Every structure is written in C-alpha cells, then in structure tokens.
Amino acid sequence: MKSIDINLETEQQLFFHNYGRLPLNIEYGKGSFLYTSDGTGYLDMIAGIGVNAIGYGDQRLLDAITGQAGKYIHISNLFMQEPQFRLAARLLDISGLSKVFFCNSGTEAIEAAIKLARKFAAQNGNIEKREVLSLSNCFHGRTYGAMSLTAKPKYVDGYEPLVPHVGMIDFNDIEDLERKVSDRTAAVFVEFVQGEGGIHRVSKAFVTRLKELADQLGFLIIADEIQAGCGRTGTFFSYAQFDVQPDLVCLAKPLGGGLPLGAIIGTEKVAQVFTPGSHGTTFGGNPVACAAGLAMIDAIYADGLMEKAVEVGTMIREGFEKLATKHAQILEIRQYGLMIGITVDKEAKFYVEQALEKRILINATSMNVIRLLPPLSIDKSEAQLCIDTLDEIFSKENQ
Ligand SMILES: Cc1ncc(COP(=O)(O)O)c(C=O)c1O
Numbered sequence: 151m152k153s154i155d156i157n158l159e160t161e162q163q164l165f166f167h168n169y170g171r172l173p174l175n176i177e178y179g180k181g182s183f184l185y186t187s188d189g190t191g192y193l194d195m196i197a198g199i200g201v202n203a204i205g206y207g208d209q210r211l212l213d214a215i216t217g218q219a220g221k222y223i224h225i226s227n228l229f230m231q232e233p234q235f236r237l238a239a240r241l242l243d244i245s246g247l248s249k250v251f252f253c254n255s256g257t258e259a260i261e262a263a264i265k266l267a268r269k270f271a272a273q274n275g276n277i278e279k280r281e282v283l284s285l286s287n288c289f290h291g292r293t294y295g296a297m298s299l300t301a302k303p304k305y306v307d308g309y310e311p312l313v314p315h316v317g318m319i320d321f322n323d324i325e326d327l328e329r330k331v332s333d334r335t336a337a338v339f340v341e342f343v344q345g346e347g348g349i350h351r352v353s354k355a356f357v358t359r360l361k362e363l364a365d366q367l368g369f370l371i372i373a374d375e376i377q378a379g380c381g382r383t384g385t386f387f388s389y390a391q392f393d394v395q396p397d398l399v400c401l402a403k404p405l406g407g408g409l410p411l412g413a414i415i416g417t418e419k420v421a422q423v424f425t426p427g428s429h430g431t432t433f434g435g436n437p438v439a440c441a442a443g444l445a446m447i448d449a450i451y452a453d454g455l456m457e458k459a460v461e462v463g464t465m466i467r468e469g470f471e472k473l474a475t476k477h478a479q480i481l482e483i484r485q486y487g488l489m490i491g492i493t494v495d496k497e498a499k500f501y502v503e504q505a506l507e508k509r510i511l512i513n514a515t516s517m518n519v520i521r522l523l524p525p526l527s528i529d530k531s532e533a534q535l536c537i538d539t540l541d542e543i544f545s546k547e548n549q
Pocket residue numbers: 255256257258260289290291292341345346374375376377378402403
C-alpha cells in the first residue's frame with residue numbers, strides 16, 4: 151500500500167474542510183501529555199475537548215476496555231448488556247434520578263431530550279406546548295434539534311429552516327425569562343456553566359426564578375451537563391451547586407472514558423414517555439463504552455479528582471490573576487473547577503499558536519477566550535507549566 155503523509159496538505163486533500171486541525175500527528179498519550187512520533191511531549195490543557203477526564207493511558211480504563219471487548223464489542227439493544235446496567239445504576243445512584251437512556255454523543259442526548267419534552271407535554275394533554283427554549287450564548291450540538299437551540303450564528307447560518315417553535319432567553323436576564331416563557335413552553339435547556347460560549351455560569355437568582363416559573367407553567371428544566379458534567383466543576387453535575395433538580399440531565403463527552411457515549415437521565419414522571427419503539431439507536435450504550443465509562447467514574451471517585459479539580463483549578467485562576475496584574479492582554483478570568491476561560495484582548499487563536507510552539511495545547515472559543523479543560527488528573531506542577539509558558543508568551547509580546 152502507498153505510504154501516506156500525515157500533514158495538513160494531505161488533510162486538505164482527504165477531508166471536508168470543517169475542522170481547523172493543529173499540525174500535530176500524535177503517536178500516543180501518557181498522563182496529561184500527548185507525544186508525537188519523535189518523542190516530543192505536549193501538555194494537553196484541552197483533553198480531547200473536555201473528554202479525557204483521567205488523562206491518557208490509565209491502566210484501569212484500558213483493562214475495562216479490553217476486558218469487555220474480549221467478551222463482545224456490540225450486540226445491540228435487543229439484548230441486556232451488563233456494562234449498561236452497571237453504568238446506569240451508578241448514574242442513578244449519583245444523580246438521585248430514576249431512569250437512563252444511552253445514546254452515542256452529546257447532540258444525540260439533546261435530540262432525545264427535545265423529543266421527550268415535547269412528547270411529555272402531548273401525553274399530558276397539551277399539544278400546544280411545543281416550545282423549546284435555550285439561553286443566549288449556549289451550545290447544544292450540531293444535529294437539527296440541538297443546532298436549532300444553539301446560539302452562535304456560525305453554527306447555524308445557511309442551515310435554515312431550523313426546527314420550529316424554538317427560542318432563546320437572554321443569559322441571566324430574569325426579565326427576559328419572564329417575558330419568554332409561557333404555558334406553551336415545553337422545556338428550557340440550561341448549561342449551568344456554558345463551555346463553548348466562553349465559560350460563563352448561570353446566576354443563582356436566574357435559576358431560582360426559572361424553577362418557580364417551571365413549577366407554575368409546567369415546563370421541564372433540562373440540564374446540559376455534556377461539557378460541565380462528570381466532575382469537571384468540582385461536583386459530578388454542575389447543577390448540584392444550585393438549588394434545583396432538573397427533570398432531565400444530558401451527559402456525554404467524558405461519559406464513555408474516551409469512547410462515544412451519551413445519556414439522558416430523568417425523573418420517573420418524564421421517563422415513562424418513552425415506550426417500546428418510540429425512540430432508539432443501534433449503537434447507543436455500546437458495552438465497551440459503558441465499561442470504560444464506569445472505570446472512568448470509579449477512578450474519578452477513587453482518586454478524589456473532583457476535589458483535585460477545585461484545588462488545581464483555583465491554583466490556575468490565582469496564577470492567571472497574578473499574570474493579569476502585569477499583562478494587559480488578560481481582561482478577565484472565569485474558573486469553575488477545571489473549566490477555565492481567560493478573556494484576552496485579541497483573537498485567542500493567536501495564543502493557541504504561540505502555546506503550540508512551546509508545546510502547550512490550549513483552545514480558543516468565542517473569538518477572544520482561551521479555554522482550558524485539562525484532565526481532572528492534572529498535577530499542580532503541570533498546571534504551573536501552563537501558567538509559566540503563557541507568562542512567557544505575554545511577556546514576549548510586550549517587549
Ligand atoms: C454543552 C454541550 N452540549 C452539547 C454538545 C454536543 O456534544 P457532541 O459534540 O458530543 O455532539 C457539546 C459539545 O461540545 C457541548 O459542549
């Protein structure tokens with residue numbers, strides 16, 4: 151077979167041009183680092199876009215994957231599959247909710263939640279209750295329903311018409327919330343900490359009013375925990391830091407330990423809407439992904455990674471706050487566990503490129519926000535390396 155060059159030129163020849171990939175051919179990962187074939191190590195402060203919660207090469211995760219793959223990789227949801235049962239029981243135990251549906255990705259979890267919310271209203275005799283709302287600046291995914299709830303024009307432009315009866319409430323704006331919800335509202339989707347939107351947390355006052363209105367008008371509160379969930383903000387679910395119990399919770403990203411897996415978790419009241427055949431998927435709840443997810447969750451608890459996320463996250467924030475006193479390029483720092491956004495005075499892409507040269511992998515979102523989503527297992531010395539490297543980059547710019 152002809153050899154193939156793994157570089158950006160070949161990438162342009164082979165693929166649709168919808169990704170802006172970094173020019174790195176990664177050979178393997180270990181801990182918080184990714185390595186290229188010549189052995190160069192890159193500190194990974196983005197962890198597969200918030201997926202690799204326990205870093206690379208964790209033996210417990212590898213054992214879970216190979217153990218299950220040796221038994222069967224796929225048999226479908228025509229059968230009972232032990233890894234699914236175990237992971238579902240664990241998620242219910244953590245959440246206090248009643249039922250789980252597994253799918254393959256975040257956007258599929260959102261789709262399932264939209265469908266369920268509308269069917270729930272219809273089953274309760276209110277066929278007029280079709281409206282599904284989200285918050286400005288949010289991101290919920292790329293399929294039609296999820297995209298229709300997503301704020302950024304660049305993800306939506308040209309794909310219209312969107313799914314009908316959707317709308318957006320201004321982020322943290324209680325008056326707008328009161329204006330927008332009505333007895334036609336079936337559900338409001340909330341990222342308690344917005345990820346793609348630049349790391350912004352919803353306010354307690356907004357959540358309190360949302361809860362009151364949900365009770366009054368009978369709409370569902372649906373938590374999108376796809377990026378903020380699985381321990382990243384210091385509690386397993388980011389909504390746990392608010393006085394609210396969502397009717398449905400959407401999970402994905404780290405849930406499959408790096409393999410594709412999504413889930414919705416719901417109360418008994420909403421879960422009964424799905425009856426045999428009313429929703430489904432061939433691959434959803436893949437047993438290898440479920441076994442991996444369970445090993446990942448066990449590792450998060452066994453290693454105290456939620457506590458560590460708070461500790462190391464705080465250290466990173468304090469480090470950058472110190473840098474902000476000497477570098478005018480840093481405008482604002484927002485940190486919730488290991489979900490960190492640093493607003494800078496120019497396109498954050500510039501710093502992604504500079505950091506890459508110094509072998510640190512960071513991410514840009516919302517134009518001028520540096521986003522850090524490192525593995526929850528990251529050490530303080532590794533976090534310090536990231537702070538020091540950005541210090542160098544900001545200093546060099548000022549010379
Ligand atoms: C908050 C949130 N919701 C939904 C999604 C979509 O998930 P996926 O890319 O797995 O479809 C993402 C992905 O970044 C996300 O961050």
